[in-house]
Amino acid sequence: MALKHTVKLSNVNNLSDARYGAGMGVALMGFHLDSDSPLSTEKYAEITSWVSGPEFVAEFEHPETNRILEIISLCKPDYIQITNAQFLKELSHIDIPIILKWQLNKIQTVPQHTGVSYLLLEDDQSDNLSTAQKEKIKSLSADYPILLGAGISASNVESLFEELPLAGIALKGGDEIRAGYKDYDELADILELLEED
Structure with a gap:
């Protein structure tokens, strides 16, 4: 399957999410790998060995330089994701x-002109983007390829791509209900709309 736009699937922590995302054609697959993450480097290696297609992202909420360098050495991710521009x-x-x-x-x-590959904008509290946020996204897109990870639903995903200069969107994986069992309704609704004809 191929998607019309770049999609990042964030916070993947199980093989079900990884295989589903890869099968649906996501381009980027993120794994939370802070030092306190429940996802071990061994589990990361196990999951990624079963998946082909997406590029892998090592995600850090509380970046520590030594931990990042350790993960680069052990896991060899395609991208690093951080939350602090000082790093x-x-x-x-x-x-x-x-x-x-x-x-x-x-x-x-x-911050301006940081030279990063993507700027990922997220907000767990936001269901809809304000007019001011949309205008700022348009402005930022001159400096950054923007991945939008907020205010996305099946009812608005296509219009967001029409209205905003997005490089792609970011959706979230999550815990399985039980081993091998997951509800993908919400993810599927969005991804199916983005399938190439």
């Missing part, structure tokens, strides 16, 4: 593209 200078010597994740409610404070 960009420390990581400038690594030869891996970086995704900078930023909270949508702090969109006015996004």
Whole structure:
């Protein structure tokens, strides 16, 4: 299956999500790998060995330089995702593209010209984007390829791509109900709308 737009599936922690996302054609697949993450490097290796297609993203909510370098060495991700722009200078010597994740409610404070591969805008509290947020996204798109991870639903995903200069969207994986069992209704509704004809 191929999708019309780039989709990142974030916070993958089980094989069910990974195989579903790959089968649906997501381009980027993210795994939370902070030092306190329940997902071990061994589990990451196990999951990713069963999946082909997406590029893998090591996601860090509380980045520590030593941990990031350890993950790069052990897991060899295609991308690193961080939430703190101050780490960009420390990581400038690594030869891996970086995704900078930023909270949508702090969109006015996004730093300029950081050279990251994507700016991921997320907000767990936002169901809809405000007019001001949309205007700021349009402005930021001059400096960044934008991945939108907020305010997305099956009812508006197509119109968001028409209205905003997005590089793609980010959806979230999550825990299985029980081993091998997961409800994909919401994900499926969005991804099916993005299938190429």
